[in-house]
Amino acid sequence: MKLIQFSFTCSRPVPFYAQLCNDYLANQTLEITIGYDKNRYLIEAVGTQPQLEALADQIAKDFLLSIWLVDSTVKEIRHREGRVVPLLTSPHHLPFCSYCEPALGDNQSELFGEISIACSHCHGETSVEASVDYKQIQQWAEAVIKTGHVTFNLPLANNHQHEFHLSRGPIATTRNQRQQVIICNPNNVPMHFIVPSLHVLALSSLEKPRVTVRAKQHHAQLDQPLYDLCFSYNRILTVLTEILRVRGIDYLHIETNHQQPLIARINKGWSQVCSDPVTHH
Numbered sequence: 001m002k003l004i005q006f007s008f009t010c011s012r013p014v015p016f017y018a019q020l021c022n023d024y025l026a027n028q029t030l031e032i033t034i035g036y037d038k039n040r041y042l043i044e045a046v047g048t049q050p051q052l053e054a055l056a057d058q059i060a061k062d063f064l065l066s067i068w069l070v071d072s073t074v075k076e077i078r079h080r081e082g083r084v085v086p087l088l089t090s091p092h093h094l095p096f097c098s099y100c101e102p103a104l105g106d107n108q109s110e111l112f113g114e115i116s117i118a119c120s121h122c123h124g125e126t127s128v129e130a131s132v133d134y135k136q137i138q139q140w141a142e143a144v145i146k147t148g149h150v151t152f153n154l155p156l157a158n159n160h161q162h163e164f165h166l167s168r169g170p171i172a173t174t175r176n177q178r179q180q181v182i183i184c185n186p187n188n189v190p191m192h193f194i195v196p197s198l199h200v201l202a203l204s205s206l207e208k209p210r211v212t213v214r215a216k217q218h219h220a221q222l223d224q225p226l227y228d229l230c231f232s233y234n235r236i237l238t239v240l241t242e243i244l245r246v247r248g249i250d251y252l253h254i255e256t257n258h259q260q261p262l263i264a265r266i267n268k269g270w271s272q273v274c275s276d277p278v279t280h281h
Contacts, residue, residue, distance in 0.1 A: 002076050004052050006059055008041040009071040011269060016122070016206055017041045018089035020062055023121075025086060030055065033082030039068075042082045062121065064098060064206040067263060067270045094206060095234045097122035105238040107246055113137065115235040128235055129154050137236060141243040144168065144252065154236065156258070165255040166240075169221070173255070178212065180228045180254045184241040188250040192216055193229060202263065202270060208233035209263045209270075230260050 008017055021034040024043050030051060035042035045055055056074060063072075096104065100119035103111040111117055113134030118125045132154070143150040149167040156162050165171060170179055186204070189195050194214045195203075202211055210230045215222035232238040244252070262273040 001046055001048060002052060003044065003046045003078070003080065004055075005073075005075055005077045005081070006043040006045075006056070007071075007073045007075075008063060008069060010039045010041070010066060010068040011070050012068045013039060013090075014041070014066045014068055014206075015090050015092035016094050017063065017066065018087045019092060022086045022089070023062075024059075025084065028055070033080045033084055034087060035082030036087045037081075041087075044077070044080050044082045061098060065201060065204070067202050067205045067207050067209055070269065092122075093127055094122040095124045095127050096238065097124065097206070100124060101238065104235060105232075105242050107242055112242070113239050115239060124235060131155075132236055134239065137239050138243065140166075141240055141247070144244060144249070145247055154234075161257075163255075163257045164237075166252045167254075168249065168252060170224075171253045171255045178226055178228050179224055180210070180230070180256070180259070181251050182237065182241065182254045183229060183231050183251050184245040185250045186231060189229075192219060192222060192250060193227065195229070198265065199229075203229060203231045207261065209261045209272075210259065211263060228262060230254075233260055 010017070018036060018041065021036070021041055021043055025032050025034050028045070030045045030047045033044045035044075043059065045052065047055065097119065099121045100117060103109050104114050104117055106112060115132065115134070115137075116125050116128050116130070140150045140152055144166060148169060149165065151163075151165045153161040153163050166182070173179065183189055183203070186200075189200065192215065194216060199211045199213060202209060208231055210228045212226050212228050214225065215227055232241045263270045264273050
């Protein structure tokens with residue numbers, strides 16, 4: 001029997017990691033302890049080699065990459081640091097994860113477009129707008145294909161609206177803001193943009209941030225020097241972009257009043273660009 005410690009060191013708190021630690025504490029049959037100190041999350045377990053290997057595989061699947069993850073280690077220890085006490089944590093509001101996203105967001109899935117499916121891992125169904133269904137998303141996709149653009153709103157808390165304007169061509173921006181682009185086909189990103197592998201990892205991380213990249217030289221449609229890219233970051237956009245991907249659309253220009261965090265690579269780590277202007281109508 002070995003005592004193994006899984007450690008995730010982050011540059012800031014990651015609420016989803018705290019929830020995962022609590023889930024492991026509550027649901028594992030092994031003797032689990034967990035801990036959190038100075039943005040370092042711990043899961044400790046004692047067990048046989050096969051049990052610990054199975055646990056390691058499960059943790060690797062569950063702990064989705066965060067842009068704030070600095071280091072992760074697995075090592076044998078002699079004394080536990082953690083406790084049998086749930087971590088105090090704030091809500092993470094993750095819309096989907098590696099368990100539910102393939103089911104609702106892959107057009108080959110029987111559940112494709114079922115944006116309200118429950119997920120016991122991320123509980124992303126709690127952030128879904130009940131008035132939107134698959135048929136509505138299909139209509140928005142058809143509008144993009146037929147007219148080249150679509151505009152729609154999704155309710156937010158406090159009677160606010162999350163406004164979306166999606167377009168196949170550039171959207172006129174005020175104050176010389178960079179064009180914002182949402183990717184429909186991640187596999188074809190290199191055809192249009194110069195995106196280092198670290199940036200691709202960041203784009204697909206659980207925070208789904210925006211990163212600033214250059215367009216490919218002499219691109220037929222992309223004539224600006226820099227663009228802010230993001231991947232789909234809610235269940236509705238996930239289904240919408242998948243419908244458009246199948247129809248041959250690789251990316252869309254996007255204008256919205258609630259943007260994803262913009263990050264930049266500084267000193268071998270990601271930092272949030274706090275001066276990014278956010279427009280509220």
